[in-house]
Amino acid sequence: MDSRPYRIRALMLAIAVVAAGGGASAFARDxxxxxxxxxxxxxxxxxEILTSIKGRLPGEVVGIKLEHEAGAWMYELRVVDGNGRLFEIHVDAHSGEVERTKEK
Incomplete structure (x- = not known):
């Protein structure tokens, strides 16, 4: 699988974080x-996580955050489906299991 689209999205997300005022030092620390x-x-x-859950996502990943909540690391994926609906999908960063999905 070609990981370039994911790398491009990650770079775009990094640029958005810095542009939104997160600052270079906040991004570097994260x-x-x-x-x-x-x-x-x-x-x-x-x-690895994106590859393992790709078929279970309702659309295209447009944003990603990594959070440490309640003692566990979670990837928070923002996904837009073909109808333009936005979903927030929380994935356990250690196991790769989808913990919850919520339409925004």
Whole structure:
């Protein structure tokens, strides 16, 4: 599978975070936390997660966040379906299991 579309989306997301006022230092800190978590085996790499759940998503991924909530790492995916509906999908960053899906 070609991971370029996901890399481009990740880059676009990074640019959006900085442009929205998150600042370069906030992005760098988040990026470093994510890298350390992957290296420590606490979470699976984003590309691996996206590959494993691709067929279960209702549309195209348009945004991604990595959050540490209630002691667990979660990927929060924003997905838009063919009808323009927006979904928020929470995926356990360690197991890759879809925890919840909510239409926004």
């Amino acid at each position: 990026h470093d936390d994510a890298r350390r978590a992957v290296e420590a085996g606490e979470i699976r790499p984003l590309a």
